[in-house]
Amino acid sequence: MSDCIQVKSLPRPVHYGPVWQAMREFTEQRGPDTPDEIWLAEHLPVYTQGQAGKPEHVLNPADIPVVQTDRGGQVTYHGPGQLLVYCLFDLRRVGLYVKEYVVLLEDAVIACLTHFGVQGACRKPGAPGVYVPVAPGGALAKISALGIKIRNGRSYHGLALNLDMDLTPFMGINPCGYEGLQTTDMRSQGADVTLDQAAQFLCEYLSKAMAQRMSAAVA
Template structure:
């Protein structure tokens, strides 16, 4: 059973997620891999391999339970990285939302890939903090919408440390500034797109830190035509080390999940 989610959320208001109590057999340790600047496809392949390995353990555990044997714990990973300029199109996306042809992509030193997350088209590039959690949600809670809210909340709490009040817009996944209904200039600062197979996640979030926002001008981000994109640098008027934002976000994500982090 697979779930794919990205750009759409329930229209009803959502509360900040609470930490789920630990039950016997759950593994709340997350192995964090700080990859730095890495190409998109090898990172996608790494996600797929970690997902496949975890699903193999879960399949073996089902056989063990049938034989009245103790199951093995499943691992959790979080890949943190930046990418060279790349556009990715989700399963429900429209190719025409990429506004560059092959020569345009080459001119901007960018690549393009169709991928298996939900949602439409997005951009990744240097100065953007990208996180790919490969988590077995059986270790935390089996609720994909709650999982998305946890990712959003970790970003919201991180941005608050920089004096920015961020939040959600009903019907749109991600984290926004000027998010209140009727605000004059809502701006997206973090995009989300995930896939979940048998409660194991992949893909994740992209937080604009020092991102070159001009690259968003070559797409219709998430298919949304009436809202802007921003970055931490744009809002603060100065650059911020991506590694600093990364470490602050890790603290909030671990707290929301009730997780222990290791390298």
């Protein structure tokens, strides 16, 4: 049994559909000793609708395709300037429950934002993901979305972190099912960070956390 997480950087930008299908196939075919993997991606513009997503949250997709997928959550947008961290983890192997896993992903993003100088990153009760206060008034804007799927104790999909992107397409939807939810990115919050820099931090954070869980599970 290996606790080594393999990191795969996908071509950028890449279409969403083939990556989703590949994640499903990996998860279905992996065995009890298959090492976990993290896939790093930046997608061509696409709206993805969660498994229980409501069509009324898609307001005006224009020429951006809408893909019905099998992750949790409602509709969100992926596009250039956004980092996707797809976590193909065997949660059962390390004794990690779903709620704990969501907290782990959020903790990783909060640590990443703090490391690169984005202030005030936090959770929002009842709304998974990570938010930051924006002027005026310090209202919370979403900077990172989470969407996961667990099959036989194994996860796929993961998190999206907005780095330096055109945020206009978020206006074509109710992001994550919340009407009027404001979105932002790291550049807007004063952090000039590349996808590779953010990816390295998140991969190191998640790899360390999963290794600690593995050590505890086999102790």
